[in-house]
Amino acid sequence: MSFNTFTKELNYPLFGLQFIDNNTFAVSGGGGEGRHGIPNGLDIFQITNKQDADNKKKDSKPPPPSQQPVPDLLKPKELKLIGEFKYDKNTSDAPMSLAYHKPTGTAYLGCNDGKTIIETTSTNHDLKALKISDNGTKVGKSQQYRVFPNKVEGSSYIKKIEAHDLGKLVMLSSDAVSRVYVNDITSLDNPSVFEAKETQEIKDFSIKKSSNDDDKALEFAYVTKSTGKIVNVVAKKSPVIKDLKLTAKECQLLRIKYLSSTKLLILGASPNKQIIAYVYCTATDKVINRQVLVKNVKSVNAVDFAPFNNNNTAGLLAVATSDLSVVLYHVALDGGYKIVKIFEFPRSHAFAVTNIAIEENLNHVVSVSAANSIHVIELPSVETLESLKDGGSMLWWIILMILVLIIAMYLANAQ
Numbered sequence: 152m153s154f155n156t157f158t159k160e161l162n163y164p165l166f167g168l169q170f171i172d173n174n175t176f177a178v179s180g181g182g183g184e185g186r187h188g189i190p191n192g193l194d195i196f197q198i199t200n201k202q203d204a205d206n207k208k209k210d211s212k213p214p215p216p217s218q219q220p221v222p223d224l225l226k227p228k229e230l231k232l233i234g235e236f237k238y239d240k241n242t243s244d245a246p247m248s249l250a251y252h253k254p255t256g257t258a259y260l261g262c263n264d265g266k267t268i269i270e271t272t273s274t275n276h277d278l279k280a281l282k283i284s285d286n287g288t289k290v291g292k293s294q295q296y297r298v299f300p301n302k303v304e305g306s307s308y309i310k311k312i313e314a315h316d317l318g319k320l321v322m323l324s325s326d327a328v329s330r331v332y333v334n335d336i337t338s339l340d341n342p343s344v345f346e347a348k349e350t351q352e353i354k355d356f357s358i359k360k361s362s363n364d365d366d367k368a369l370e371f372a373y374v375t376k377s378t379g380k381i382v383n384v385v386a387k388k389s390p391v392i393k394d395l396k397l398t399a400k401e402c403q404l405l406r407i408k409y410l411s412s413t414k415l416l417i418l419g420a421s422p423n424k425q426i427i428a429y430v431y432c433t434a435t436d437k438v439i440n441r442q443v444l445v446k447n448v449k450s451v452n453a454v455d456f457a458p459f460n461n462n463n464t465a466g467l468l469a470v471a472t473s474d475l476s477v478v479l480y481h482v483a484l485d486g487g488y489k490i491v492k493i494f495e496f497p498r499s500h501a502f503a504v505t506n507i508a509i510e511e512n513l514n515h516v517v518s519v520s521a522a523n524s525i526h527v528i529e530l531p532s533v534e535t536l537e538s539l540k541d542g543g544s545m546l547w548w549i550i551l552m553i554l555v556l557i558i559a560m561y562l563a564n565a566q
Contacts, residue, residue, distance in 0.1 A: 154494060155529040159196075159230045163189050165519035167249025167260065168506040174198045175233070175287045176508065178519055179260055181245035191245045193258060195234035195287040198515060198527065200226040230525065236281055236290040242268050244308070246279065248322075252314035252336060256283050259320060261309025264295075275299070277309055278322070278339065296339040298322060298332055313358045319344075319369050319384070321358055329353035331373055333384055345384050347392070351375035355406045357415070372415055372433075376403040379417065381433060396436045402427045406454045411463050411484055418444065418451050418470075426451055426472070430488040440488040444480070448472045453518070456482070457509040459533050467493075467536060469516050471504040477518050477526065481540035491540040499526045 167179035175197045182189025238246075248261035260279040269275045278298045282291035299307055311323040318337060324330045329352045333345040347353075356373035369384040372395070379395030395415075397404075402419030405426075410416050415431040424447050430440040445451075450473040458466040468480040468490065479493040500520035507518040513536070516528040530536065 154496075154531070155228070156496065156499075157228055157230075157527050159525045159527075161194070161523045161525065163191070164245070164505075164521040164523055165525065166245070166247050166505045166521070167193075168508050168517060168519045169249050169251040169258070170508055170510050170517075171195065171251055171253075171283065171287050173510060173512050173514055176510075176517055177249060177251060177258055177283070177287070178525065179246040179249040179258075179262075180505075180519075180521075181238070182240070183245040184240055184265055189240075190237050191240055191243055191262075192235065192237035193246065193249070193260065193281060193290070194232060195283070195290070196230040196525070197233050197287065198228055199231050201229045228527070228529065230527070234283065234287045234290045236293065238262070238279075238293070239265075241265055243279075247308050247310055248312045250312040250314040250320065251283075252316075252318075252320075254316055254318075255336065257281065257336075258283055259312055259314060261312050261322065263308050277307075278312075278320075280339075298334060298339070298343070299324060299330075300342065311356065313356070313371075315358050315361070315369050317361055317369060321356060321369075321371050323353055323356055323373075327352070329375070331356055331371075331382075333369065333371075345382070345390050347373065347380070347382060349375050349378075351377065354404060357408045359409045359412060372407055372409070374404040374407045374417060379404065379407065379431075395431060397429065397431060397438060405451050408454050408456050410456055410466065410482060411458070414439075414484065414488070416454075416456065416468070416482070418454060420448075420450050424449055426470075428490055430490075440490070442490060444470070444490060445472055445478065448474050448476075452504045453507040455507050455509045455516075457511055457513055458484070459513070459537065465537065467509060467513060467516075467530075469507050469509050469518075471499075471507045471518055474498075475500050475502065475504060477504070477507065477516070477528070479516065479528075481536065493536065493539045496526075496528065500524050 163181045165180040170176045177195045179193045181191030242265045244263040246260040246262040250259045258281045262279045276295035278296040280294040309322045310325045313321050320334045322332045331347040332343040359370040372381045381393045383391040402421040404419045406418040408416045413434045417429040419427045426445040428444040432439050453471040455469045466482050468482045470478045475498045477496040477499045481491045483489045501522035503521035518526045
């Protein structure tokens with residue numbers, strides 16, 4: 152099976168990526184302060200049918216009754232810019248990370264002040280906020296906040312940020328001594344409600360989605376190259392921190408992602424260029440599946456996951472690898488928790504894939520890169536994605552049957 156894909160080139164490197172709704176997503180990035188003419192900011196794109204964007208003549212004749220309309224799924228698509236916000240490169244650095252808080256319609260960007268501002272004020276506002284309204288077509292004025300305490304030189308920045316529906320931001324610093332900060336959205340000017348510090352670099356973190364409205368706890372997990380922890384932050388209580396019982400001596404850990412409320416996916420890179428996947432059960436503190444995910448690849452740049460249905464029996468995993476590929480996998484969330492490759496899109500970007508996102512209703516997968524490019528994959532139905540997990544074995548079965556038929560015909564002719 153083939154997938155419909157298309158790309159769009161922008162005029163600045165892209166780092167942040169977040170879906171706003173089914174067909175609308177935001178990207179952020181820029182050239183920083185040192186690259187003349189390359190902007191810093193945020194753009195909002197809508198995935199639309201090409202013919203919808205064309206100027207149609209008012210007197211155009213309707214199609215004949217015999218001509219059947221083309222379903223939307225089969226129509227060629229394009230990206231339409233519907234909203235934007237640009238920062239002055241003299242007062243702002245490039246936004247390096249992006250999160251969207253849907254309940255308040257706010258985009259949060261990990262974005263330092265410019266060097267001149269920092270030197271003049273001895274303050275670095277490292278978090279910016281933009282109010283997005285009217286389905287992404289309106290972007291309000293930028294608000295700014297200071298997250299990192301005692302950091303004014305601008306050498307540190309927020310390299311990853313996630314927003315929790317309950318009203319908290321989790322942010323990862325780029326410090327040599329890594330820190331994860333948790334802040335309340337309603338009081339971002341106040342000190343962090345929690346700070347996790349590691350002597351090793353924190354490679355990645357993931358927030359667990361709240362299972363019900365009564366659950367007021369924020370849970371997230373993070374990994375360094377050799378360890379992992381789960382943090383549970385409850386209002387007015389001391390945070391609960393639990394070590395992951397993961398002895399991954401065969402590789403260096405890279406990425407982590409919640410698959411469900413009790414299952415974590417952890418990816419690591421081995422010295423022999425293999426990406427190892429671990430499915431970890433937080434209820435039993437055990438690795439319940441380990442398998443080689445990719446071969447002949449040094450690292451994983453980004454990962455995202457979305458369940459197929461509300462029963463959480465399976466889901467779609469999207470992985471952006473260091474060889475510029477985007478790979479889709481079927482992940483079983485019961486039984487053996489097996490991960491099966493569905494399709495690979497080699498060299499989706501010219502270089503440095505920086506982020507990837509799956510639209511929650513499984514309509515599209517979008518990836519972005521430092522090569523200024525956006526790559527969009529149109530997904531088929533969930534039923535088709537489910538069936539593709541058996542595509543590999545089915546293909547070999549067909550090849551085997553063809554070989555048997557050829558041999559049988561050869562033997563018959565030989566007689």
